[in-house]
Amino acid sequence: MNEISNRSPIEADASRNEGLGPVFLIYLHVAACFVSMVYVVQYYAPLMRLTAANNDRLLLAALSGAPFALLSILFAMCRFSFGYVVGFYLFTMLIGYLWLLPLSTFSYDHAVAYASAFASGMAFLLPAMLMSIPARQRFVLSEVAFQRLLTCILVLAAAALGVGALYNVRLVGISEIYNFRNQLEFPTWLSYGLGITSNVLLPFAFAFFVVDGAKWRAALCLLLLLMFYPITLSKLSLFAPVWLIILAVASRSFSARTAVILSLLVPILFGILLARLLDLNAISFQQFIAYFSLVNFRMIALTSSALDFYNDFFAHHDLTWFCQVNVLKQFIDCPYGKPLALVMQDAYNVGNFNASLFATEGIASVGVVLAPLAAFICGLVVALGNSASPGLPSRFILLSAGVLPQIFLNVSLTIAFVTNGAALLFILWYVTPRSLFGKPA
Numbered sequence: 001m002n003e004i005s006n007r008s009p010i011e012a013d014a015s016r017n018e019g020l021g022p023v024f025l026i027y028l029h030v031a032a033c034f035v036s037m038v039y040v041v042q043y044y045a046p047l048m049r050l051t052a053a054n055n056d057r058l059l060l061a062a063l064s065g066a067p068f069a070l071l072s073i074l075f076a077m078c079r080f081s082f083g084y085v086v087g088f089y090l091f092t093m094l095i096g097y098l099w100l101l102p103l104s105t106f107s108y109d110h111a112v113a114y115a116s117a118f119a120s121g122m123a124f125l126l127p128a129m130l131m132s133i134p135a136r137q138r139f140v141l142s143e144v145a146f147q148r149l150l151t152c153i154l155v156l157a158a159a160a161l162g163v164g165a166l167y168n169v170r171l172v173g174i175s176e177i178y179n180f181r182n183q184l185e186f187p188t189w190l191s192y193g194l195g196i197t198s199n200v201l202l203p204f205a206f207a208f209f210v211v212d213g214a215k216w217r218a219a220l221c222l223l224l225l226l227m228f229y230p231i232t233l234s235k236l237s238l239f240a241p242v243w244l245i246i247l248a249v250a251s252r253s254f255s256a257r258t259a260v261i262l263s264l265l266v267p268i269l270f271g272i273l274l275a276r277l278l279d280l281n282a283i284s285f286q287q288f289i290a291y292f293s294l295v296n297f298r299m300i301a302l303t304s305s306a307l308d309f310y311n312d313f314f315a316h317h318d319l320t321w322f323c324q325v326n327v328l329k330q331f332i333d334c335p336y337g338k339p340l341a342l343v344m345q346d347a348y349n350v351g352n353f354n355a356s357l358f359a360t361e362g363i364a365s366v367g368v369v370l371a372p373l374a375a376f377i378c379g380l381v382v383a384l385g386n387s388a389s390p391g392l393p394s395r396f397i398l399l400s401a402g403v404l405p406q407i408f409l410n411v412s413l414t415i416a417f418v419t420n421g422a423a424l425l426f427i428l429w430y431v432t433p434r435s436l437f438g439k440p441a
Helices: 023-044 055-077 082-103 110-130 143-165 174-183 188-212 215-226 235-253 256-279 285-314 340-348 357-388 394-400 404-410 413-417 422-431
Strands: none
Touching: 023 055, 023 082, 023 256, 023 285, 055 082, 055 110, 082 110, 082 256, 082 285, 082 357, 082 394, 082 404, 110 285, 110 357, 143 188, 143 215, 188 215, 188 235, 188 394, 188 404, 188 422, 215 235, 235 256, 235 394, 235 404, 256 285, 256 394, 285 340, 285 357, 285 404, 357 413, 357 422, 394 422, 404 413, 404 422, 413 422
């Protein structure tokens, strides 16, 4: 890398944010989600507590998801932001839930749950995507200090790996990780450190090295990130390097908004293609299910199904009133002595069942009636990322936040911000010197 004083600023990509977004791709994405859910129901209906689907029920499911699909216009009209990225992933999850709701075998009030989910989606998306009040940078790192920060991130990642290896190093296949992951015991500070480093710090450094053209240092970030897998036995750590490479390639050829759409559309379409090839006996069931179960089912459909399970459970049990947040446990008499994921596991025998902010801060904490209010507040919190990042290139924002959308699909807002480091990413965006990037995006 050239010396900072001798290199020209990295060009920002302001022009890519103008005009309508990838309208056709958004419509195709909605259609692909519906088709993917048809195949999910075909193979996973009993596990997801769904009825077998005939043509009439599938039509009802499609009609159920169609009104919410109209909100996709937001992704054509709005400028790119952190809220855009998170919003698109959560939009996909919600449209999946509204699609499968007519097939649910649970006995809670489906009409109220539908209205609550629809309102919660709107309440979250509007502030998360439309609010972007630039925060005045009262503290900005110098370019030299920023480069030192990137070096410190690499050193810290190596140190975290070294300490983590003292507690666990185990190379196992994906199908075996659940046999060992519950046995992992890290100190709280190390658990937080491993999560924040792998989910935020390394992607942040990777994003700058990619935008700056420092290929070897970017590759080092990916290698360090991959090394977290045998320590944490997290699928996210295993696939994050590949995911970040895909985002880097896509964002180089397309606008950031298009790259976000493609990041979900292409994996879903590939799963549908495999399902169709299986129908034609062109591939074996093992070849099909190895991919489809990981992407179309676990990554997408299961996050939607979580809302179904949480709606059913908390229609018949006490609400948490946020007592699942560790700090609040000191002040609130919590009806559950275990994390919600374990409570759901005991109730439904479906494994550790974490869920998104719509299920945890919404359904579980305040119930379906007040869930839209909780979603609105969560949307305001996500909008802070929009305020912390103006002036940064869209590609840099997308890559540095590249791992977080998957986290938001699967855990509460509190866990995403504290345990997984989203709040720290906002701070890093805030102190990043815009002079490194030239004209603001």
